[in-house]
Amino acid sequence: MVDAGPCCVPSGAPAMSVERAEALSRQFKAIADPNRLRLVSLIYSSAENEACVCDLTELLSLGQPTVSHHLKILVDAGILHREKRGVWAYFSIVPGALDALAGVLTEPE
Amino acid sequence: MVDAGPCCVPSGAPAMSVERAEALSRQFKAIADPNRLRLVSLIYSSAENEACVCDLTELLSLGQPTVSHHLKILVDAGILHREKRGVWAYFSIVPGALDALAGVLTEPE
Numbered sequence: 001m002v003d004a005g006p007c008c009v010p011s012g013a014p015a016m017s018v019e020r021a022e023a024l025s026r027q028f029k030a031i032a033d034p035n036r037l038r039l040v041s042l043i044y045s046s047a048e049n050e051a052c053v054c055d056l057t058e059l060l061s062l063g064q065p066t067v068s069h070h071l072k073i074l075v076d077a078g079i080l081h082r083e084k085r086g087v088w089a090y091f092s093i094v095p096g097a098l099d100a101l102a103g104v105l106t107e108p109e
Numbered sequence: 110m111v112d113a114g115p116c117c118v119p120s121g122a123p124a125m126s127v128e129r130a131e132a133l134s135r136q137f138k139a140i141a142d143p144n145r146l147r148l149v150s151l152i153y154s155s156a157e158n159e160a161c162v163c164d165l166t167e168l169l170s171l172g173q174p175t176v177s178h179h180l181k182i183l184v185d186a187g188i189l190h191r192e193k194r195g196v197w198a199y200f201s202i203v204p205g206a207l208d209a210l211a212g213v214l215t216e217p218e
Contacts, residue, residue, distance in 0.1 A: 015168055016150040021143035028141030031214070034130035037137075041125040041217045059124055102211035105140070108150045 016109065027101055030077030035062065036070045040079065040098070043091055050083075050092040125218065135211055139186030144171065145179045149188065149207070152200055159201035161191075 016024075031037060042059055043051045057067045071091055074080040079097045083090050125133075141148060151168055152160045162180065166173045180200055183189040188206045192199050 015147045018143065018147075019148075021146045024146055025141050025143045028137055028146075032134050032137030032141045034127065034134045037130045037133055037213075037217070038124045038127075041130075044217045096215040098217065102214040104146075105207040105211040105214070108146070108153045108207065 020084065021062045023106055027077050027079065030073050031101070033070065036074055039070055040076065040093065043080070043093055048088050052090050054088065060097055113165055133213055136186050136188065139182050139188055142179065144169065145183055148183065149202065152189070152202055159199050161197045161199050163197065167215070
C-alpha cells in the first residue's frame with residue numbers, strides 16, 4: 001500500500017472531555033425517543049408549563065405505565081421535575097435544562 | 110379503588126406529530142453518543158470547520174474503523190457532510206443542522 005502522507009496538520013483542538021461527553025450523552029439519549037420528545041413538547045405547550053400523567057396519557061393515546069416509564073427517564077436525566085400534589089404527579093420542565101442542551105448544539109465545544 | 114376525579118382539565122394542546130417526533134428522534138440518537146459528541150465538537154473547533162478521518166482518529170485515540178462508523182451515523186442523520194478529496198475524506202457540519210435541533214429544544218412544539 002502506498003503511504004498517502006498526512007492528510008492535514010492536526011488542529012490540536014482539545015476534544016470535549018470524555019466525562020462531559022458521557023454526561024451530555026445521557027441527557028440526549030433521554031430526549032432521543034419519539035414518545036419522550038412528544039411528552040416534552042406537550043408539557044412545554046401546556047398551560048402553566050406543567051401537566052399531570054392523566055393528561056399526558058390521554059393526549060398521547062398511550063397506557064399510563066408506558067407514559068410513567070418515559071417520564072421517569074426524563075426526570076432521572078434532569079430534564080423534567082416531578083411534584084406530587086394530592087393523588088396526582090405533575091411534571092414540568094427543569095428551568096434551563098433544555099436551553100443548556102441546546103447550547104451544546106449551537107456551540108459544541 | 111376510589112375515583113380520584115380528574116387531575117386537571119386537558120389543555121387540548123396538540124402533541125408534536127408522530128412523524129416529526131420520529132424524524133427528530135433519529136437525529137438526536139445520532140448525536141446522543143459520547144464519541145459522536147466529541148467528533149462533532151472536534152469538527153466544530155477545527156480550522157475551516159472541517160476535519161479528516163486521520164485527524165479525528167488521532168485526537169480521539171480511537172481506531173479508524175470505529176471513527177468511520179461513528180462518522181457514517183452522523184452523515185446518515187444529516188448532521189455531517191462528507192467530501193472525498195484525493196485519498197482522504199473530509200467531514201464538516203451540515204449548515205443549520207445543529208441549529209435546527211437546538212431550536213427543537215428551546216421551543217419544543
